[in-house]
Amino acid sequence: MTKKKRSINIFFKRLLKWYLPTVILICGIMLVYCWYLSIQIDKRFSGRRWSIPSKVYSDTTILYPGQKTNRTLFNEKLRRLGYREVAHRPVDKGELNRSASSIQLYLHDFIVPSRYKEGIPVQIRFGENRIESITNLNTGQLLPILELEPEEVMLFFGPHRERRQLVSIDQVSQHVIYAVLAAEDRRFYTHKGLDPKGILRAVYTNLRHASIRQGGSTITQQLAKNYFLTSKRTFIRKLKELFMSVTIEVMYEKNEILEIYLNEIYLGQKASEAINGIGEASFFYFGKSVSNLSLVEAATLAGLIRGPNHYSPYIDKDRCQKRRDMVLNAMVEQGWISDEELKMALPLPVEAVGYASYGKKAPYFMDYLSEQLTVLYSPQDLSSLGLSIYTTLDTQVQMAAENALRTGLDSLEKSNPELYRTDPQKQLQGAVIVMQPKTGYVLAMVGGRNYSASQFNRITQAQRQPGSAFKPFVYLSGLDKFTPASILSNESRIYEIDGKEWIPQNYEPMPEESVRMRNALARSINLATVDLAMQVGIDQIISEVGKFGFSTPLKPYPSIALGSFEVIPLELARAYCPFAADGVLSYPLALKEVLDENDIVMERRYMSIKQVTTPEKAFIMSSLLQSVVENGTANSLKKMGVAFPVAAKTGTTNDYRDAWFVGYTPDILALIWVGFDDGASIYASGSKAALPIWAGLVNALPQYVSGGWFRMPPGVVKQVVCSESGQLAVEDSCPHPIEEYFLADHVPIDHCAIHGDGDSFGRIIDGLKGFINKF
Amino acid sequence: MGLKVLLINFKMVIVTFIFGFSMVLSGCAPAVMKPSPEVYRETPREADEFEENAEKPGLSPRALAALQLTEQGRMFLENNQPDDAIGILERALNLNPNNGRNYYYLAEAWLMKWNVGQAAEFNRLAEIYLKDDSEWRYRVRLQRERIKEQNQ
Numbered sequence: 001m002t003k004k005k006r007s008i009n010i011f012f013k014r015l016l017k018w019y020l021p022t023v024i025l026i027c028g029i030m031l032v033y034c035w036y037l038s039i040q041i042d043k044r045f046s047g048r049r050w051s052i053p054s055k056v057y058s059d060t061t062i063l064y065p066g067q068k069t070n071r072t073l074f075n076e077k078l079r080r081l082g083y084r085e086v087a088h089r090p091v092d093k094g095e096l097n098r099s100a101s102s103i104q105l106y107l108h109d110f111i112v113p114s115r116y117k118e119g120i121p122v123q124i125r126f127g128e129n130r131i132e133s134i135t136n137l138n139t140g141q142l143l144p145i146l147e148l149e150p151e152e153v154m155l156f157f158g159p160h161r162e163r164r165q166l167v168s169i170d171q172v173s174q175h176v177i178y179a180v181l182a183a184e185d186r187r188f189y190t191h192k193g194l195d196p197k198g199i200l201r202a203v204y205t206n207l208r209h210a211s212i213r214q215g216g217s218t219i220t221q222q223l224a225k226n227y228f229l230t231s232k233r234t235f236i237r238k239l240k241e242l243f244m245s246v247t248i249e250v251m252y253e254k255n256e257i258l259e260i261y262l263n264e265i266y267l268g269q270k271a272s273e274a275i276n277g278i279g280e281a282s283f284f285y286f287g288k289s290v291s292n293l294s295l296v297e298a299a300t301l302a303g304l305i306r307g308p309n310h311y312s313p314y315i316d317k318d319r320c321q322k323r324r325d326m327v328l329n330a331m332v333e334q335g336w337i338s339d340e341e342l343k344m345a346l347p348l349p350v351e352a353v354g355y356a357s358y359g360k361k362a363p364y365f366m367d368y369l370s371e372q373l374t375v376l377y378s379p380q381d382l383s384s385l386g387l388s389i390y391t392t393l394d395t396q397v398q399m400a401a402e403n404a405l406r407t408g409l410d411s412l413e414k415s416n417p418e419l420y421r422t423d424p425q426k427q428l429q430g431a432v433i434v435m436q437p438k439t440g441y442v443l444a445m446v447g448g449r450n451y452s453a454s455q456f457n458r459i460t461q462a463q464r465q466p467g468s469a470f471k472p473f474v475y476l477s478g479l480d481k482f483t484p485a486s487i488l489s490n491e492s493r494i495y496e497i498d499g500k501e502w503i504p505q506n507y508e509p510m511p512e513e514s515v516r517m518r519n520a521l522a523r524s525i526n527l528a529t530v531d532l533a534m535q536v537g538i539d540q541i542i543s544e545v546g547k548f549g550f551s552t553p554l555k556p557y558p559s560i561a562l563g564s565f566e567v568i569p570l571e572l573a574r575a576y577c578p579f580a581a582d583g584v585l586s587y588p589l590a591l592k593e594v595l596d597e598n599d600i601v602m603e604r605r606y607m608s609i610k611q612v613t614t615p616e617k618a619f620i621m622s623s624l625l626q627s628v629v630e631n632g633t634a635n636s637l638k639k640m641g642v643a644f645p646v647a648a649k650t651g652t653t654n655d656y657r658d659a660w661f662v663g664y665t666p667d668i669l670a671l672i673w674v675g676f677d678d679g680a681s682i683y684a685s686g687s688k689a690a691l692p693i694w695a696g697l698v699n700a701l702p703q704y705v706s707g708g709w710f711r712m713p714p715g716v717v718k719q720v721v722c723s724e725s726g727q728l729a730v731e732d733s734c735p736h737p738i739e740e741y742f743l744a745d746h747v748p749i750d751h752c753a754i755h756g757d758g759d760s761f762g763r764i765i766d767g768l769k770g771f772i773n774k775f
Numbered sequence: 776m777g778l779k780v781l782l783i784n785f786k787m788v789i790v791t792f793i794f795g796f797s798m799v800l801s802g803c804a805p806a807v808m809k810p811s812p813e814v815y816r817e818t819p820r821e822a823d824e825f826e827e828n829a830e831k832p833g834l835s836p837r838a839l840a841a842l843q844l845t846e847q848g849r850m851f852l853e854n855n856q857p858d859d860a861i862g863i864l865e866r867a868l869n870l871n872p873n874n875g876r877n878y879y880y881l882a883e884a885w886l887m888k889w890n891v892g893q894a895a896e897f898n899r900l901a902e903i904y905l906k907d908d909s910e911w912r913y914r915v916r917l918q919r920e921r922i923k924e925q926n927q
Contacts, residue, residue, distance in 0.1 A: 114862075582903060
């Protein structure tokens with residue numbers, strides 16, 4: 001055996017003895033590691049891949065010809081819905097063309113429970129603050145009704161504050177895929193997770209330009225890094241990334257990997273919220289779904305992956321365009337687009353739709369809603385399950401309520417500088433709730449003046465004395481014994497409560513010794529109201545009021561008649577609803593539906609009603625409360641532009657601690673409260689402090705004003721009575737006969753005792769004349 | 776001619792009789808009095824005729840729009856989708872609270888969901904708003920009977 005042969009033998013022997021087992025061992029370890037990784041990957045990918053914040057939506061907006069509109073609020077609404085102005089007739093969804101008398105709008109598609117609405121181009125013509133017509137621009141057909149999509153009002157974020165809309169690979173157009181591959185990984189469909197050619201090419205390009213121009217990571221590597229690893233640049237991390245990439249490639253199809261990648265990538269920032277995934281990004285940058293992106297838009301998005309904020313069109317359009325053009329050129333190099341397509345694309349500017357970075361909308365409403373949601377879902381579920389939560393909120397009403405409250409409180413402070421406080425925690429406060437009385441829908445809620453200064457919700461959490469705003473419930477309790485024409489005493493009396501004397505007084509001195517019930521409520525006369533309450537019985541009042549859903553305790557004291565017991569403003573607003581709803585009390589409804597991420601309904605809430613008084617009494621109460629506006633404490637409403645029929649009640653508590661105004665029509669009910677949290681005086685009554693806020697609110701919402709009034713139920717009778725006696729009027733005798741409503745079984749049968757004893761002969765002649773005229 | 780004379784004589788007899796009888800009774804019985812025609816309208820005005828008409832289905836654009844929703848709600852009911860029907864009908868109700876059909880269909884939807892209490896409430900409201908429509912009044916009555924049956 002030669003020396004050479006011997007050394008070969010020794011080499012092979014050593015190889016067999018040491019190297020081969022070592023290699024086999026290393027391979028084995030790698031395989032075990034990959035197997036371990038595959039378990040980790042499977043665990044992550046087979047479960048929920050992303051935490052998707054649940055979204056809260058407002059109600060849809062209904063438009064119809066003849067509807068009065070507030071153009072300012074309507075335009076704001078369209079802007080918030082993401083419609084973007086164009087100079088031409090809208091051709092893409094989300095485009096809007098405005099002229100003085102009309103709006104052309106290409107509606108977005110939208111899904112609400114059980115309904116999918118495909119966007120169509122429409123023209124809305126306006127005339128004198130009304131919608132004149134709505135036309136489908138595709139067919140020329142006039143539309144009797146149009147529904148605008150719900151508005152996103154809040155997201156339940158997790159700790160990372162990521163926005164993401166998932167898309168399937170089938171929804172992503174081919175040029176989006178090509179653009180992403182051209183920008184990030186041209187050989188994605190041919191490599192096995194690693195691309196040595198790509199790495200060499202990146203090294204060469206970077207050396208040639210003496211700067212980092214290209215990265216060598218494949219899409220699979222990026223996915224492994226983003227999904228499982230940190231962004232630390234260490235050798236171990238890189239090694240893990242390689243193993244993971246290979247494992248992912250073995251476990252999943254290419255399209256599956258690409259889909260996960262497209263949903264995962266970080267693509268920008270909207271204020272404090274991260275934009276993740278191509279689905280969310282296409283809406284954020286271009287206001288459209290990923291399936292509708294054009295070639296240049298696709299290339300722009302693909303270009304962002306390298307540095308979303310560096311190349312953002314919202315930060316530097318030129319830089320963004322250069323990067324986009326690089327992507328387009330890379331697509332041509334790969335033969336994915338033609339030279340002609342490139343030639344057409346390059347001159348096009350980068351046009352992003354813009355976005356409004358806003359704070360929390362309707363924050364008090366959202367807190368109220370969140371309380372209800374957290375009974376159903378944990379905070380973790382809300383921030384990860386991607387639920388769609390539909391509410392009754394009308395953002396136009398919400399804006400109007402916030403504006404009216406701000407204007408009203410500012411104006412009060414200007415008129416009386418004593419009300420001004422520098423400390424935001426102690427400043428003059430106010431609260432507004434707007435409801436639809438028939439259904440209990442809560443359209444808007446403003447629980448305070450400044451949410452960032454105070455999150456205390458004065459609509460749902462405060463307990464305040466209602467003062468005269470409570471009186472309607474006393475009058476309602478009296479309708480079984482008394483009529484609106486009944487005469488009440490206006491004389492001062494002493495009442496004893498727990499051994500102490502209580503002497504109620506009127507708001508201002510009044511010479512009359514007696515007053516009709518309608519006038520007593522219209523003018524909010526305390527003495528007459530206490531007289532009524534004592535005749536009706538305090539226990540009877542408490543029993544009646546108990547049906548209206550107050551949760552705060554009411555004690556059997558005569559002062560209850562003047563609203564001396566605290567109530568929660570939301571419950572007071574709710575308690576007024578039956579007057580406007582045929583005696584039916586509805587539960588305040590804020591949450592309507594919850595859908596999961598596949599649009600399957602998980603939770604539904606409906607209007608829930610219960611009869612608490614008769615339609616006849618409700619009608620009479622509305623009529624009595626209309627007198628408050630016609631000739632009572634709220635008659636200043638007419639001077640403030642409220643020319644349609646309204647039922648309302650003012651309220652002021654001792655030392656002017658609280659000012660209230662509750663007003664309603666058949667369509668809408670709003671409650672306003674003004675006061676200080678610490679109970680300091682505001683030196684103004686309900687009609688001075690709260691009423692103007694109500695007027696400002698309702699004047700901004702012409703779409704909620706039909707101008708109609710309640711239908712008189714069959715059990716109500718209209719009769720002419722003497723204003724002084726409340727009994728049937730006698731012709732030519734009673735100096736001030738009036739028309740009055742009565743419950744059918746409470747119509748007066750006696751004629752006026754004050755003026756009816758006079759000329760009996762004349763009455764006989766009158767009677768005869770009438771009888772003869774029948775023949 | 777003869778008939779006219781006879782009628783005048785009959786009127787005279789009646790006048791004389793009533794006059795005499797009244798003279799006797801006027802001191803002890805309340806006189807028949809008619810309300811004064813000149814009335815000070817202190818009670819608030821009702822909706823005027825235009826407003827009344829505007830609220831009738833088929834006339835006002837608002838009512839027309841609400842009817843579209845009512846129709847959608849009815850279709851959901853026909854397809855045995857009471858949950859979807861309720862959502863739409865509530866919107867219709869908010870738009871036009873005076874359309875009694877919304878209450879009728881809401882009662883139907885709640886009947887489908889076996890909630891007799893809510894069905895009865897809405898049926899009662901339908902009865903109020905559809906009282907002037909004989910056909911609908913009949914349907915409301917039949918519905919009430921069905922509610923009673925389901926309640927048993």
